[in-house]
Amino acid sequence: MSMGAYDEHEHERREQKSTTVDTDFDDERTEYRGSVEFEAGESTEALLDQFQEIKEDR
Numbered sequence: 001m002s003m004g005a006y007d008e009h010e011h012e013r014r015e016q017k018s019t020t021v022d023t024d025f026d027d028e029r030t031e032y033r034g035s036v037e038f039e040a041g042e043s044t045e046a047l048l049d050q051f052q053e054i055k056e057d058r
Contacts, residue, residue, distance in 0.1 A: 042050075
């Protein structure tokens with residue numbers, strides 16, 4: 001068979017492989033416990049000013 005020739009068996013194999021759903025994985029949800037903290041920090045205006053300075057330095 002030449003390169004690029006149509007292979008019906010390969011086409012069927014790929015079609016079957018792409019339509020099969022793998023259900024062997026663990027579908028239990030992982031439960032995470034903890035907390036998240038963040039600091040409000042600077043105001044929006046201060047952050048925009050800092051962004052402008054960074055852009056001007058480029």
